[in-house]
Amino acid sequence: GQQLNQSPQSMFIQEGEDVSMNCTSSSIFNTWLWYKQDPGEGPVLLIALYKAGELTSNGRLTAQFGITRKDSFLNISASIPSDVGIYFCAGQESGNTPLVFGKGTRLSVIA
Amino acid sequence: DVKVTQSSRYLVKRTGEKVFLECVQDMDHENMFWYRQDPGLGLRLIYFSYDVKMKEKGDIPEGYSVSREKKERFSLILESASTNQTSMYLCASQGIPQPQHFGDGTRLSIL
Numbered sequence: 001g002q003q004l005n006q007s008p009q010s011m012f013i014q015e016g017e018d019v020s021m022n023c024t025s026s027s028i029f030n031t032w033l034w035y036k037q038d039p040g041e042g043p044v045l046l047i048a049l050y051k052a053g054e055l056t057s058n059g060r061l062t063a064q065f066g067i068t069r070k071d072s073f074l075n076i077s078a079s080i081p082s083d084v085g086i087y088f089c090a091g092q093e094s095g096n097t098p099l100v101f102g103k104g105t106r107l108s109v110i111a
Numbered sequence: 112d113v114k115v116t117q118s119s120r121y122l123v124k125r126t127g128e129k130v131f132l133e134c135v136q137d138m139d140h141e142n143m144f145w146y147r148q149d150p151g152l153g154l155r156l157i158y159f160s161y162d163v164k165m166k167e168k169g170d171i172p173e174g175y176s177v178s179r180e181k182k183e184r185f186s187l188i189l190e191s192a193s194t195n196q197t198s199m200y201l202c203a204s205q206g207i208p209q210p211q212h213f214g215d216g217t218r219l220s221i222l
Contacts, residue, residue, distance in 0.1 A: 003153060031210070033210050033211070035213075040216070040218070041215055041216065042115075042117075042201050042213035042214050042215045042216045043154075043201070043213045044213070045210055045211075045212060048210045088153075088154070090211075092210075095205075095207040095208045096142070096161060096207065098144065098156050098159055098169065099144075099156075099211060101153055101154045102153070103151075103152075103153040104153060
């Protein structure tokens with residue numbers, strides 16, 4: 001099945017640094033989602049984006065729905081140790097179609 | 112808050128056994144999904160359902176079946192478990208137009 005191109009695959013950063021990751025697709029999506037997964041747990045929804053160009057924040061997290069509808073970005077400002085985990089992007093063509101996922105970005109934060 | 116409950120966090124079964132993984136959601140969601148997650152392969156869709164008694168194959172349905180007799184419950188069945196089905200299994204539910212929410216996952220080991 002289709003998958004999104006998510007980068008980077010992994011990141012090692014110092015506590016307090018800002019983080020950026022992105023997802024690109026060859027297809028157009030009408031919804032972009034960002035999830036975070038802690039070890040041994042299920043993914044938890046962070047941000048949902050429904051409109052091209054939309055910029056949405058959730059605390060220190062900010063995500064954008066690309067103008068072309070083929071990409072999305074997630075930024076984390078002033079990282080802290082509990083930001084450690086795997087971040088997944090997902091795209092959806094319409095409400096009744098399955099999600100297409102990226103392979104995830106594994107974030108490690110060095111205190 | 113959306114609550115998606117998977118019946119077991121950890122499960123160990125033997126090759127050839129018939130295995131049932133249960134998922135229940137309490138939000139009257141129409142759509143439910145089963146994924147498996149393996150290192151390096153990301154999340155892969157096994158089956159999904161848009162309504163009671165309705166099912167659709169995902170990307171990797173071979174060796175699996177599903178049952179949705181009631182709206183709140185979506186069961187994944189391994190007809191004859193094999194070692195290559197050792198994996199993390201994730202259930203998700205979605206109420207249109209809301210995004211998907213995941214359960215905590217079942218880590219299944221087939222010996």
